[in-house]
Every structure is written in C-alpha cells, then in structure tokens.
Amino acid sequence: MDRKTRLRQSGLSCTRWRYNILKILKDSHLPLTSKDIYKMLPTPKPNLATVYRNLNRLVEKKLVRCVTLGERARYYELIQPDTHKHRIICKTCGQIEAFEPVGCDLKSFEKLIKEKFNFKVEEHSLEFFGTCPKCQSFHSQR
Amino acid sequence: MDRKTRLRQSGLSCTRWRYNILKILKDSHLPLTSKDIYKMLPTPKPNLATVYRNLNRLVEKKLVRCVTLGERARYYELIQPDTHKHRIICKTCGQIEAFEPVGCDLKSFEKLIKEKFNFKVEEHSLEFFGTCPKCQSFHSQR
DNA sequence: AAGTGTTTGCAAAACATTTGCAAATACATA
DNA sequence: TATGTATTTGCAAATGTTTTGCAAACACTT
Incomplete structure (x- = not known):
C-alpha cells in the first residue's frame, strides 16, 4: 500500500512533511531520533516543531512506535506487522x-x-x- | 557491608547527600527518578544539581545503574549482584x-x-x- | 588543627520537547 | 476549478530534564 493511502486509512491527511517523515522511517532499518529525521528531510527544512507534531500524530495513529534506547532522546520506528x-x-x-x-x-x-x-x-x-x-x-x- | 565502606571502596568520599541517596536507592525495590529521590531526601533539601551530580558519580563507579523506561526521565537503581x-x-x-x-x-x-x-x-x-x-x-x- | 582536593549551592546554560497563535495548506464540496 | 472549513505549519516562547561554572563549604589526610 502506498504511503498516501496508508495515511488516509489512518485518518490523517497527506501533508508534505508527514509524507516525507513516513518515507524516511520506512526506508530506515534502524530507529531514528527527531533530529536524525530532521537532517534527512529535504531542503527547505520544516520547523523542528513540525517534525515533533507529526511524529506524535503518527505514534497516536499507531503507524510509528516510539522507543527509548538508554539515551536521553526518543527514537522512532515504523510499525510493520511481524517485524x-x-x-x-x-x-x-x-x-x-x-x-x-x-x-x-x-x-x-x-x-x-x-x-x-x-x-x-x-x-x-x-x-x-x-x-x-x-x-x-x-x-x-x- | 555498610554504605560508608562501600563508597570508600569505590573511591568516593562519604558525603551527606551521597550517603542518603545511596540509602534511598538501597531501600527502594523500584527504580527512582532524580525527582523521586529529591523528594525522599530529608529537609533541608540539597540542590537538585547535587542529586544529579551524585547519581552520575554513583553510575560512573558502578554502584548504581541508570535505565530509561519508555519515559522522558531517567530512572536509577542500585546495582546488586544477582538481582x-x-x-x-x-x-x-x-x-x-x-x-x-x-x-x-x-x-x-x-x-x-x-x-x-x-x-x-x-x-x-x-x-x-x-x-x-x-x-x-x-x-x-x- | 591546617591544608588540599572534592562537593555543594546557586544561577545560568544546554538540550529535548511542547504550546499558542496567526498564516498557509489540504481536502471535500459545490 | 473555485471555495470553505478544518488541519497543519512556522515562529517564538514555554516547559521539563540534565549539565556546568564558580565561589564557598566540606571531607579527609597529615
């Protein structure tokens, strides 16, 4: 299923940054911090607050999981069935x-x-x- | 072994707050945050920075372990063999x-x-x- | 009891994350 | 395609946790 459909199914609109953040998480085999994601987003960059707001929205809709790995910052990863x-x-x-x-x-x-x-x-x-x-x-x- | 000796063996001096923080961790069966510990310390309270500095010192000397439990703040617990x-x-x-x-x-x-x-x-x-x-x-x- | 290195309190800095608000955008409907 | 409405964005400021610099206080050795 493509990302746009996936967002829609979860009741989220498909905005530029949301789409891109989801794509980055999909392509990463490791969990990423908000900063990691921010760096990987295309220029012109969004505001960091936008990254946080989107991550929270994605977590809330259970498309993304938030984990802490013994560090100060949180890590985010795509939720995929059976992985x-x-x-x-x-x-x-x-x-x-x-x-x-x-x-x-x-x-x-x-x-x-x-x-x-x-x-x-x-x-x-x-x-x-x-x-x-x-x-x-x-x-x-x- | 008493706490004072334990601190000494680890190369730490036995200060008022260090001693009390170690005692609190020893008596707790659950990991505690810096705030938890702060609240449990006797009045007059130390500065919060003192609590942090001591916790870091205790972790460094491997008397205490720092864990994150899916929360924003860190938790600390006494390291005890085989537990x-x-x-x-x-x-x-x-x-x-x-x-x-x-x-x-x-x-x-x-x-x-x-x-x-x-x-x-x-x-x-x-x-x-x-x-x-x-x-x-x-x-x-x- | 004095001397030295460590620890403390305080205030300010450093981070990560959240929030309020007005302007911009996405999407459904006409 | 144009339009209206709800959602999202940027910005700046707030919040919460942890760290740091510095001078005064303390712990420990001699």
Missing part, C-alpha cells in the same frame, strides 16, 4: 544493531506475567548493551 | 513492577549475538508494557 525487533546497542559509540528474534521465547514470560500479576502485556522491548566489534578492537589497541 | 530484574510497566498509569527472571533464558540470545555480530554483551534490559489490573478494571467500568 518486531530486538536491539543491540554499543555503549561506547552508540551504534545500534537490530536483530530478528530467533525462536523468541518471550511468550512464556508474558504468560507468567498474566498469571502472577494479572497484567495484560501489549508489547515488550529487549535490548542488549555492550561493545561492538569496532570499539572492542579500538580498546585493545591502547 | 537483575525485568520490568512490567503500565502504559496507562505508569506503575512499574519488577519481577525476577524465572529461568531467564536470555543467555542463548547473548551467545547468538556474540557469534553473529561479534558484539560483546555486558547487560540487557527486558521490559513488558501493558495494562495493570487496576487500569484494566477502570477501563471496563466505562
């Missing part, structure tokens, strides 16, 4: 890798939570923090 | 529950990451977002 990802984040350089859950067995956790706390789980996030190959070798050099 | 916890967060009221990993099988993930990306995992965080019992019943009432 929930886990992340690996380098504590040294901040690089983010995504990886598909292989036989992700978090379902058993969710069941446990339901039974024990009567808590209805809607989503989860799993992040691994550590050192990426590049930073490991940089470290060992000195 | 790594996973969390359940209510998206409606913000309530946080901790639960001990039962037969936590994330080790297999870490191994996979090591093999596939050559990424050295140091820690991980696993959070479940959903609706707590209270908010579920509130919802169904109306």
